[in-house]
Amino acid sequence: MAEQTGEAVVKKFLYVNRKAPYGTIYALESLEVVLIGAAFEQDVSLAFMGDGVYQLTKGQDTRGLEMKNFSPTFRALEDYDVTKLYVEQEALQARGLTEADLVVPVEVVSAQRMAEIMENQDVILSF
Numbered sequence: 798m799a800e801q802t803g804e805a806v807v808k809k810f811l812y813v814n815r816k817a818p819y820g821t822i823y824a825l826e827s828l829e830v831v832l833i834g835a836a837f838e839q840d841v842s843l844a845f846m847g848d849g850v851y852q853l854t855k856g857q858d859t860r861g862l863e864m865k866n867f868s869p870t871f872r873a874l875e876d877y878d879v880t881k882l883y884v885e886q887e888a889l890q891a892r893g894l895t896e897a898d899l900v901v902p903v904e905v906v907s908a909q910r911m912a913e914i915m916e917n918q919d920v921i922l923s924f
Contacts, residue, residue: 808919809840814849824852827924835877842881850888853899871901
């Protein structure tokens with residue numbers, strides 16, 4: 798699966814986000830690790846499943862939590878050539894959300910297609 802480009806080996810990394818954006822450090826840590834991986838020119842993809850779909854929702858208000866709203870940072874992913882963002886369709890539907898509720902363009906995929914995407918990765922990191 799890993800590709801040889803010149804001297805460097807490019808590996809396919811999939812970061813799986815399953816947690817709500819606030820209340821734990823997982824979502825923010827995942828985003829930071831993704832940006833680091835992309836800076837090292839790896840083939841980076843993100844998957845949002847379960848409550849992880851909330852990380853991408855528009856209009857997050859974190860004032861009551863006394864935490865910074867980091868959802869706008871997802872817009873910077875494209876600047877790092879991170880354009881493969883997958884959202885599990887069933888997770889969106891179960892939470893009453895649609896693709897229009899998200900802050901960045903994504904590919905909405907079925908749970909079966911998500912499993913296929915996962916099978917084609919060299920490294921999967923789950924947050």
